Amino acid sequence: MLICRPGSVSRRALLGTALGGLTLPRLAQAQADYPSRPVRVIVPWAPGGAVDTLARRVAQKLTDSMGQSFVVENKSGATGTIGAGEAARAAPDGYTLLAMDNTYAMLPYLFSRLPFDQATAFRPVTITAFSPILLAVGEKSPYRDLASLIAAAKKDPEKLTYGTGGMGSAPHFATLAFERAAGAKLYHVPFRGAGEAVIGVLSGNVDLVMISPGSALGNIRGGQLRPLAISGKHRVAALPDVPTFTEAGLPGFSVINWSGLAAPKGTPDAIVQRLHGEMVRALAAPDMRGFIAELGSEPGGIDPAAFSRLLSEEAARWREVAASGGIERQ
Incomplete structure (x- = not known):
């Protein structure tokens, strides 16, 4: 234990002050030179999913524009x-970033303890893309529209089954929100x-799945999946024949997935x-806009403050869904 007499200043404190003054110019220069070495982009999901894709x-776009490699690592x-x-544990120097999605806003309702403070662990940079979510059934399903599926679900609660990528995943929460809006139980x-x-x-x-268009386009175009409705205010260019939930008779349901970039x-x-500036330029590029549109999504680019507000709003929304859906924290 270090004990200092009242009015005294420790040698360590004086040394720290002196060193701090010396390092400020270096810190400013380091920021001006950023990035001067490769940047890690951690994707907290397995390869091949929408967030990873x-x-x-985006990492390739940033590599091209910023002159250093942005390397994706799946954890x-x-x-x-x-x-x-x-x-979250990485140094806050811009050389480790997190590719997050709306599942991040749901974490406090899935786990009683997290290895980081979910509300403050990251500084949002921007949204990469906003993606609707669609409800789809198999090609042999008897349900050809949303109304008939909802009617069957109401008639026999929990008879219809839905698949997700796991307990507490974004599609799981989205389907719980669908149940609330439809007054049905799956x-x-x-x-x-x-x-x-x-x-x-x-x-x-299983009878149905809630999934992002980008993860289902191949099967939809091949006829193996039949989409009944898609979230959002309007239809998407990649699936022009699929009605919105409002058009299909469920105006109370609206869930939009998103993915973005954040720093510790x-x-x-x-x-x-x-x-943020480099991301906005990357997302405005014609090839990037075309790529995102092909996934059935829309480019992001909102500023860090708006992204921060979105996270807070999402956390509040999913709190209600978790409570009504009986989600038990681990």
Whole structure:
């Protein structure tokens, strides 16, 4: 224990003050030179998903524009908390970033303890893309529209089954929100990833799936999946024949997925703003806009303050859904 007499200043404190003064110019120069070495982009999910796909495309754009490699690393497990925890513990210097999605806003309602403070662990940079979510059934399903599916679910609660990529995943929460809006009750069958959930519908093991368009376009265009409705205010260009939930008769349901980029708390403003500016330019590029549109999504680009507000709003919304859906924290 260090004990200092009243009015005295320790040698360590004086030394720290002197060193701090010396390092300020270096810190400013480091920020001006950012990035001067490769940047890690941690994706807290397995390769191949929507978040991973977008993160890799954005990483390549940033590599091209900023002159240093942005390298995607997949750190999956525990509903994204393993990767998020590693990013949260990283130095706040802009050289470790987190590709997050709306599951991040749900974490406090899934776990009684997290390895980081979910509300303050990161500085949001911007949204990469906003993606609607669609409800789809298999090609042999008797349900050809949303109204008939809801009627069947109301008639026999928990008879209809839905697959998701896991307990507490974004599609799980989205389906709970759908149940609230429709006044129906479905039976949840969690799989090990969104891909397996789609296979569950294709094989007839589950009745329906809620999924982002980008993860289902191939099966929809091939006729193996039949989309009944899609969230959002308007139809998407990639699936022009699929009605919105409002058009299909359920105006009370609206869920939009998103993915974005964040930096550990304490990351300097100059670096956050630089990243935001580069992201906005990347998302405005014609090839990037076309890529995002092909996924059935819309480009983001909102500023860090707006992203922070979105996180707070999402956390409040999913708190209600978790409570009504009987989600028990682990």
